[in-house]
Amino acid sequence: MRMSRSTLSGAAATRRSLVKALTLSAAAAALVPCRRALAAELPQLDVKDPAATKLGYVEDAGRVDPKKFPGYVKGSTCENCLLLQGTSGNRYRPCSLFPGKAVSVGGWCSGWTAEM
Numbered sequence: 001m002r003m004s005r006s007t008l009s010g011a012a013a014t015r016r017s018l019v020k021a022l023t024l025s026a027a028a029a030a031l032v033p034c035r036r037a038l039a040a041e042l043p044q045l046d047v048k049d050p051a052a053t054k055l056g057y058v059e060d061a062g063r064v065d066p067k068k069f070p071g072y073v074k075g076s077t078c079e080n081c082l083l084l085q086g087t088s089g090n091r092y093r094p095c096s097l098f099p100g101k102a103v104s105v106g107g108w109c110s111g112w113t114a115e116m
């Protein structure tokens with residue numbers, strides 16, 4: 001069977017696309033464990049950190065003073081906050097309000113936002 005020039009160039013383009021797709025997939029797969037490792041290695045947010053005190057962050061939501069934070073909703077914790085990131089099951093996870101730090105999933109701050 002003879003292949004025309006356009007068929008050959010089409011096959012080469014398909015092969016290039018396949019190699020490109022496989023390379024991108026491998027690169028993406030290699031990054032996933034790195035992101036998980038980074039989240040696990042974040043330092044824990046100190047309750048005395050100025051950013052934490054400003055928002056009333058506590059490691060145990062049971063310690064929230066409702067008089068000081070009247071917006072506190074009973075039962076709200078970092079774990080059910082929209083801003084919590086990272087992998088479910090970890091005791092400390094990243095929070096988009098405190099970049100570079102991990103917060104206690106049982107904690108709370110006045111930035112708490114209900115999950116949708």
Ligand code: SF4
Nearest residue numbers: 078081095109111112
């Ligand atoms: S914004 Fe949400 S997840 Fe972050 S510390 Fe406050 S309550 Fe916790």
